Amino acid sequence: MIKRNAIGFTAAALLLAGCQASPDPQVQARNHEFGCIAGTIGGAVIGGLIGSTIGAGRGATLAMAAGLGGGGYLGNRLACR
Numbered sequence: 001m002i003k004r005n006a007i008g009f010t011a012a013a014l015l016l017a018g019c020q021a022s023p024d025p026q027v028q029a030r031n032h033e034f035g036c037i038a039g040t041i042g043g044a045v046i047g048g049l050i051g052s053t054i055g056a057g058r059g060a061t062l063a064m065a066a067g068l069g070g071g072g073y074l075g076n077r078l079a080c081r
Contacts, residue, residue: 008045010045011045035080036076039075039079039080041072042075043072043078044068044069044072047067047068047071047072047074050071051065051066051068052064054067
């Protein structure tokens with residue numbers, strides 16, 4: 001349980017780190033790229049954690065893989081607008 005909480009807090013910190021603002025266009029481009037990466041990774045982690053709670057045995061593995069893929073895709077779509 002502690003490991004899951006640590007992963008969740010880390011993912012949230014990465015997602016929030018992508019919200020930095022700067023008037024410099026180069027910094028904005030870098031922050032946007034970092035936000036896309038953080039959103040994709042954070043979404044995959046959260047999706048994998050949710051997927052791992054579903055099913056048992058091989059079903060849990062497949063649900064976790066689907067959660068990783070779906071969460072990564074959704075995180076990317078939300079962060080890279």
